[in-house]
Amino acid sequence: xxxxxxxxxxxxxxxxxxxxxxxxxxxxxxxxxxxxxxxxxxxxxxxxxxxxxxxxxxxxxxxxxxxxxxxxxxxxxxxxxxxxxxxxxxxxxxxxxxxxxxxxxxxxxxxxxxxxxxxxxxxxxxxxxxxxxxxxxxxxxxxxxxxxxxxxxxxxxxxxxxxxxxxxxxxxxxxxxxxxxxxxxxxxxxxxxxxxxxxxxxxxxxxxxxxxxxxxxxxxxxxxx
Numbered sequence: 001x002x003x004x005x006x007x008x009x010x011x012x013x014x015x016x017x018x019x020x021x022x023x024x025x026x027x028x029x030x031x032x033x034x035x036x037x038x039x040x041x042x043x044x045x046x047x048x049x050x051x052x053x054x055x056x057x058x059x060x061x062x063x064x065x066x067x068x069x070x071x072x073x074x075x076x077x078x079x080x081x082x083x084x085x086x087x088x089x090x091x092x093x094x095x096x097x098x099x100x101x102x103x104x105x106x107x108x109x110x111x112x113x114x115x116x117x118x119x120x121x122x123x124x125x126x127x128x129x130x131x132x133x134x135x136x137x138x139x140x141x142x143x144x145x146x147x148x149x150x151x152x153x154x155x156x157x158x159x160x161x162x163x164x165x166x167x168x169x170x171x172x173x174x175x176x177x178x179x180x181x182x183x184x185x186x187x188x189x190x191x192x193x194x195x196x197x198x199x200x201x202x203x204x205x206x207x208x209x210x211x212x213x214x215x216x217x218x219x220x221x222x223x224x225x
Contacts, residue, residue: 062181110181111225113208122213129198136217145196151175152211152217168195177225180211 126136133144140147146162153176157169168191173179183190184207186200201207215221 003153107182107185110177110204110208110211113205114177114212114224117205117208117212119209119212119216122209123204123212123216125201126210126213129201130210133198136214148214148217152177152180152215152218153222165191165194165196167191175210176222180214182205184210 083164130145135141135143135147137147138149140149142159142162146159146164153174155163155174156171156179171179171191175183181204184201187194187196187198189198201210
């Protein structure tokens, strides 16, 4: 084979490698539309494998010797490419825009629930989930967390001798009903950086019951909202 023919073959092969054809354009389009590229890429690989098998079986030579059939395949392939190109131009692909994050849900106010809240249920829940870190008796020692006797209505970080996290101690205002509501829902969100590892009480009625229990731990309970 002449050297010029070999050079021409490799030049055309190189161009086919670096220039995306319609098949790879379809694959890229599928990826941009947010769909998986695996089916498209798999179809291309299977198509190439099928063409290789056809040529290896000698069927390609038979088709080449039948001008009418070869012309029909050429026309069909050309029409498909025209259709694919037209639809791609009419509906250009664009990267999928991420959906907007859902708005943060409002925390339901605890005030309307406090009149009917059950301190006994709150005490039972407290003993199951909180007593391992907190004492509640008057003058009780601090544990992992501070003693919580008469905490409702007191300022944040009010106990002397307990090492509160700076973010919690810096919170303005007292531990009123709504502050306790937000704290018990998600301590890490209420005071980012807090050392309290409790994940929170997701049920608003549970929070109301626990707050009612804490309110009861006082010689002069705070007025209900």
